[in-house]
Amino acid sequence: MFRKHLIALALTGAVGIAQGDVLTFDGPCTNGLSIVTCSNATRFDQSLGDTALIDVSTWATFTGSLVAGATDGMFFWDLNYDSLTNVAYGLNTASAPSAVLLKPTLSATLVTLNSLQVGEWNPVPGASTSIVVYDLANLSTPVSSWTGNPAPVESLTFSGVSSTNGLLIKFGPDSFYTAIDNVDFTVTAVPEPASMALALAGIGVLGLARRRQRGG
Numbered sequence: 149m150f151r152k153h154l155i156a157l158a159l160t161g162a163v164g165i166a167q168g169d170v171l172t173f174d175g176p177c178t179n180g181l182s183i184v185t186c187s188n189a190t191r192f193d194q195s196l197g198d199t200a201l202i203d204v205s206t207w208a209t210f211t212g213s214l215v216a217g218a219t220d221g222m223f224f225w226d227l228n229y230d231s232l233t234n235v236a237y238g239l240n241t242a243s244a245p246s247a248v249l250l251k252p253t254l255s256a257t258l259v260t261l262n263s264l265q266v267g268e269w270n271p272v273p274g275a276s277t278s279i280v281v282y283d284l285a286n287l288s289t290p291v292s293s294w295t296g297n298p299a300p301v302e303s304l305t306f307s308g309v310s311s312t313n314g315l316l317i318k319f320g321p322d323s324f325y326t327a328i329d330n331v332d333f334t335v336t337a338v339p340e341p342a343s344m345a346l347a348l349a350g351i352g353v354l355g356l357a358r359r360r361q362r363g364g
């Protein structure tokens with residue numbers, strides 16, 4: 149019984165932790181210099197959604213640089229994007245859609261996109277947009293792509309959209325009359341060969357110790 153528990157502990161240590169999170173876009177917001185209370189049309193601060201395991205960045209207009217500054221963030225809006233509340237939107241420009249980057253802060257850490265929602269600005273119905281997801285290691289071939297009219301609320305679910313490099317979610321060209329919310333993702337520590345070997349070696353040593361105890 150005791151030994152079984154130790155093996156479970158050793159394996160848990162090797163596989164590591166999985167942390168789920170949802171970007172609900174409630175804030176924090178910034179005026180470019182300091183954190184401010186989010187109100188309509190203020191930008192999200194680049195600390196939005198950050199944890200020890202993930203660095204989240206947003207761009208209202210993504211022009212290709214993967215380094216987002218304080219004045220690049222997507223905008224906050226509270227109501228009227230269908231039934232969503234507190235959403236992220238950008239601009240309506242074909243040359244520069246909005247973007248959200250989910251980038252693991254540690255090596256051997258996997259980020260998996262589970263789902264997100266897209267809403268349409270109710271006062272101006274009929275908007276169409278795209279959600280295109282890339283592995284950060286390959287920005288020329290999407291790993292997932294959706295185009296359509298989100299009304300009333302489009303709930304996109306993803307399968308197998310994972311990367312240790314990071315995931316870039318491009319949203320547009322119309323990210324003004326449509327907005328995103330509830331970006332659901334999971335961050336998982338990938339077992340490294342070295343730590344797995346250590347764990348297995350630990351189990352082996354335990355077994356040997358038990359056998360010696362029995363023998364002596």
Ligand SMILES: [Ca+2]
Pocket residue numbers: 172173174232233234235329330
């Ligand atoms: Ca929200």
Ligand SMILES: [Ca+2]
Pocket residue numbers: 194195196198203204205
């Ligand atoms: Ca960040």
